[in-house]
Amino acid sequence: MQQLANLSDSELNQRLAHEGLGLQVGPYIYKIKTNLPLVAAGISTLYKNFNLAEPEAFIDYNVAILSKGLLQRLRGQSDFLFDSTNPFDSIPTGQAYAFLEWGMNWCVSLHTNEYLKLHAAAVSRGDHAIIMPGVPGAGKSTLCAALGLSGWRILSDEHAMIPPNTTEVVPLCRPVSLKNESIDVVKRFSSSAIFGPVSRETHKGVVAHMKADLHPQSHETKTLQARTMVFPKYAKDETQRLTPRRRTESFILAAYHSFNYSLLCETGFEAMKTLIENVTCYDLVYHDLDWAVNAVDSLSDPEPNP
Amino acid sequence: MSFLLQQLLLHPRRILDLDNAQLNQLISQARSSNLLASLAMELASEHLENQLSPNVTRHFQSALLVHEKQKRDLNYDIEKIRLALDSIGEKLVLLKGAAYLLAELPVGRGRLISDIDIIVPFLRIDPTERALNEVGWESSYVNSYNEYYYRKWGHEIPPLTHLKRGTTLDVHHNILPPTAGPNVDASLLFERLIEVKPGIFTLSQQDMVIHSATHLFHEGEFRHGLRDMWDLDRMLRDFPDQDPSFWKGLVDRARELELLGSLYHGLHYAQRVFGTPLPAGIIEEAENLSRRLRKPFMDFLFLRAFQPDHPQCRQRFTSLALYLLYVRSHFLRMPLYLLLPHLARKAWMRHFDKKDSLENEQNPEAI
Numbered sequence: 263m264q265q266l267a268n269l270s271d272s273e274l275n276q277r278l279a280h281e282g283l284g285l286q287v288g289p290y291i292y293k294i295k296t297n298l299p300l301v302a303a304g305i306s307t308l309y310k311n312f313n314l315a316e317p318e319a320f321i322d323y324n325v326a327i328l329s330k331g332l333l334q335r336l337r338g339q340s341d342f343l344f345d346s347t348n349p350f351d352s353i354p355t356g357q358a359y360a361f362l363e364w365g366m367n368w369c370v371s372l373h374t375n376e377y378l379k380l381h382a383a384a385v386s387r388g389d390h391a392i393i394m395p396g397v398p399g400a401g402k403s404t405l406c407a408a409l410g411l412s413g414w415r416i417l418s419d420e421h422a423m424i425p426p427n428t429t430e431v432v433p434l435c436r437p438v439s440l441k442n443e444s445i446d447v448v449k450r451f452s453s454s455a456i457f458g459p460v461s462r463e464t465h466k467g468v469v470a471h472m473k474a475d476l477h478p479q480s481h482e483t484k485t486l487q488a489r490t491m492v493f494p495k496y497a498k499d500e501t502q503r504l505t506p507r508r509r510t511e512s513f514i515l516a517a518y519h520s521f522n523y524s525l526l527c528e529t530g531f532e533a534m535k536t537l538i539e540n541v542t543c544y545d546l547v548y549h550d551l552d553w554a555v556n557a558v559d560s561l562s563d564p565e566p567n568p
Numbered sequence: 569m570s571f572l573l574q575q576l577l578l579h580p581r582r583i584l585d586l587d588n589a590q591l592n593q594l595i596s597q598a599r600s601s602n603l604l605a606s607l608a609m610e611l612a613s614e615h616l617e618n619q620l621s622p623n624v625t626r627h628f629q630s631a632l633l634v635h636e637k638q639k640r641d642l643n644y645d646i647e648k649i650r651l652a653l654d655s656i657g658e659k660l661v662l663l664k665g666a667a668y669l670l671a672e673l674p675v676g677r678g679r680l681i682s683d684i685d686i687i688v689p690f691l692r693i694d695p696t697e698r699a700l701n702e703v704g705w706e707s708s709y710v711n712s713y714n715e716y717y718y719r720k721w722g723h724e725i726p727p728l729t730h731l732k733r734g735t736t737l738d739v740h741h742n743i744l745p746p747t748a749g750p751n752v753d754a755s756l757l758f759e760r761l762i763e764v765k766p767g768i769f770t771l772s773q774q775d776m777v778i779h780s781a782t783h784l785f786h787e788g789e790f791r792h793g794l795r796d797m798w799d800l801d802r803m804l805r806d807f808p809d810q811d812p813s814f815w816k817g818l819v820d821r822a823r824e825l826e827l828l829g830s831l832y833h834g835l836h837y838a839q840r841v842f843g844t845p846l847p848a849g850i851i852e853e854a855e856n857l858s859r860r861l862r863k864p865f866m867d868f869l870f871l872r873a874f875q876p877d878h879p880q881c882r883q884r885f886t887s888l889a890l891y892l893l894y895v896r897s898h899f900l901r902m903p904l905y906l907l908l909p910h911l912a913r914k915a916w917m918r919h920f921d922k923k924d925s926l927e928n929e930q931n932p933e934a935i
Contacts, residue, residue, distance in 0.1 A: 320588040320623050324596055345596040347791075373599070375630040525637045 263313040271306070278302050282324070284315030288418075288434030289483065290374075291315045292366060295326035296358075298340060304359040304458040308437040308473050313481055323369040327362045329355055344369065360461035360469040363439060367420050370434070371521050377423035377432060378533040379521040384417035384431050384488075385409045387562055391431045391486040393422045393541070394494050395519040398466075401496030401548070404444040407472050408551045409558060411452040415477035417486065426526070426533035429540040430485035437471035445470045451551050490561050491516065491541045494548065502548050504557040512543040573597040573607070573876055577798065578842060580610040584619060591620075595627050597876040601794045602680050604631035609678035635678055639669055645684060645735050646670060650767050652699045653688070660768050661687045661761060663740065663779065667770040668799070671762075675802035680795075683727065683736035689758065690741040697725060697739065704731045713913060721745055721910075743779050743827075744786060750826035757825075773807045773814060774821045781834025782827050786900050790873040790890065794841075797874050800834050801842035819853045832859055833866070840867075841874050869893050 266274070266285070277283040282293040283305070293315075296302055315321070326343040329335050339352040342365040349368070353361050371379070382395035383406035396402035403419045410416040416435055423432040437458060440448055445468065448455055456473040475481060491512060492504075513534060517523045523530040544561070548554035572594050576583055586594065598604040608628035611617050617625050650660045663685040668676035688696045709715040709726035718726040723742040729735070742754040757779075760772035771779060777800065784796040808814040822831035832854035838844035839851075872889040898911070 318588055320621065321592040322623070322627070324592070345600040347600045373630060374626065375633045376626045522633075525633055527637070527640070 265310070266306070266312050266314060267310045269314070274306055275302055278305070282326075284317075284319065284321065285309060286313040286315050286481070287366075287436055288423075289432060290322040290370070290434075291319055292323045292325060292369070293321045294362070295324075295328065296362070297328050298355060298358050300355070300459050301327050301358050301362055304362075304471070307456065308458045308471055310473070311475050311481070323366070323373070325362070325365055325369065327358045327365070329358075354463075357461040357464050357469075359459040359471070360439075360464055363437060363471055366436065370421050370423075374423075375522050375525060377425055378523065378526060378530055378537070380422040380424065380516055381420070381519040381521060382422040382516075383419045384422040385414040385558075386417055386431070386433075386486045387414050389487050390490070390562060391417060391488045392490045392492055392558065392561065393431065393488050393516075394492045395422070395516050396494055397519070399496075401444070401494050403438050403440055404447060404496065404551065405494050405546075405548070405554055405558070407438045407440060407444075407448045407455065407474075408451050408555050410438065410472075410474055410476050411448070411455055412555050412559075413477075414558075415479055416474045419474065421521070422488075424488070424533060424537055425485065426529050427536050428485070429488050429537055431488050432485050433480075433483065435475050435480050438474045439469060439471055441469050442467045447551060448472060488537065488541055491538075491543045492546050492558065492561070493544070494546045494554070496549060497547050498549050500547050500549075502550060502553050502557075503545070504560070505545050507543040507545045509538050509543060513538045571597070571875055573601060573603065573794070574841065577603070577607055577610055580607075580614050580616055583611060583616055591624050595624070599627075599631075601876045602792055603678075603795050603798060604628065605635040605680050606678035606795075606798060608632045608635075631680075632678070635680060638681055641733070641735065642666060642669055642681065642684065645730070645733070645737075646768065648703055649684070649686065649700070649705075649737065652703045652705075653696065654767065656692075656695045656699045658688055658692055658696060658699075659761070661758070662768065662770050663687055663743075664783070664799075667764075667776065670768055671764040671770050673803075674806045675799050677802075679799070683738055685738045685740060687740040687743070687754070687757070690754065693725060693739065693741050697728075700728055700737070700739070704733075705729070705737050706731060713917065717910065743782055750829075752825055752827065773803070773811060774818050775825075777803050777807065777818070777834065778822050778825060778827050778831050782830040785830045785833045787897055789897075790893065793873050794876055797837060797841050800838045801844045804835070804838055804844045804846070815847050815850065819850065822854070828854055829859065833870070836863075837870055837874065840871065869896075 274283065278294065278296050282295045284291055284293050294305065324345055327340055328343060329340040334340070334352070338355050340355045340358045341348050341352050342350055342361050344365065380393060380395050382393050383402040384391055384393050385406060386392070394402045394405065406416060406419045416438065417431055418434045418436065419438040421434055423434060424430065425432065458471040460468060460470045462468050493507065493515060516538065517534055523534060526533065546554060546557060548557070572590065576594055595604065598607045604627065608617070608631050611628060617628055646660070646666065653660050662670055665679050665681035666684045668679050669681065705728035707715070707726045707728055709718065715726050718724065723745045724738050724740040728737040728739065730737070742752055744750060744752050757771055757775055760775060761769040762772055763769050770776065780796060780799050780803065784793065819828065819831065822828040835846055835851055835854060839846055869889045869892055872886045873893055
């Protein structure tokens, strides 16, 4: 399969500006269009090793970030388009890259329901996957980035997708979204982290994305067995700890962190039950990233649940 | 006129002949027209969904799951609303999508809804609103120009949102604003209600069609234009089967409600867009000289508006047509001496007054 890196700059720009760039992202194919050099540069950096979609393939999601017409250019505004319609208000062009990534998340959050989707990061080592649910700000993306930079395979920093009645995770590797201080925290953690364009003054503050496909198997599509669920919480003033957590509470919390648990109704309940019954659950409170990575490393060989 | 989505809604079997690029176009058009679940139901009725690649089918399945979820939530919300209205001795009368789903009509098959619409008599608006407030439905438009506008010139009160569930409820007291040209006597609608479930009512089938057409042809935005047209087509095919006397008196009823113009457009465009079968002579019965003279121009506008908002469906002058229809909707809603100050005020708000315009902004957290 051909990778984006095989395209010359002019070929890449040609595709982005005209027919659209088809990319294989986990089980989905996105077709991306943009006329913004900033966004093209971000894609070229962060999706460099992604596989290109076959020319005749069925496209799941048509997305675009465009600044159209003289007036919009003068105002420095752009639109995110999905299926050629504009689901959101116009955004400042300087934030376009972050909005493309959010928009690509939104496609999965809103339009796919063949999996139970947890709002969670997921990483794997060997066949062993760890699911890390968390509210925004809990530090799941930061931890996910650090694990990715420490030899773990990043499966997703946003959607842990579970086929109902399995304990498997479907890989959906895309750039990791980091916000505010966590950008520098990750840069300090590893100088090898590769970042895309920085978007300032978004509704979430400063946002930058980190290249996530750092593992040789990053783009394999085979599902992985989830054996562990970790609920990370970044807390500056608390004692760092990795403690077992009861399954009942974990069920409720994971359901709360799901995009489509209630939409799937009984299927959702059964899927969550199967998953929770087969994973060991932990709370991870941390403020030092090295400590947190070591703690997760220690879970590679999980002990039975208390 | 012909485009992919329209062809496939009418002839679902043709999906087996489409290549991947066409399938992508089809799903794109259906998703942006809010018709993906409706199309999925048409495919399912011919057992076609399993003959497609799983990569394609999953999009239809996903839309059907959303539809199922909406139906469950709707039943729950409706029961709460029914109890609230019952406490003040008022009947629950559903309009549009909620009515189609609760009445389990064919037009409700795969119908996605974005809010719940109900109608109560004008004089019962205050107690209704209080009763709904008590069970968690509250207006987010408080003390703003938008609220003032709704209450003074609207045919509904500002939308109510449920504090916990986030569902939106539109409480109407009429089907057109009092400032619009036709002077609809809403009490006529209440004379012919149908009880579809114990304590839950819809308009009569004729009134449902007239209301759907009225709503569509007074709208300024056609994001749901094709979906509303599909509603009309489904009703106009189904209702005469259920009740052979459906066509008889339909035109008279619309005339009585002063909504004959809307019905005429509804029938004419249902036939043009979806080939809806109509009894001989009914168009002529609803037509008059002015409608006949305006027809070429109206066709120019509406036949563009009923296409999905999709590049493959954009014709020359689509943007112009949509803009003219937007302007038209304002003229239909109120006379110029009210409209001009209103538009000036809205323009001012958009540029200078953050408080009011913020109400309409989408919540970026939704991304």
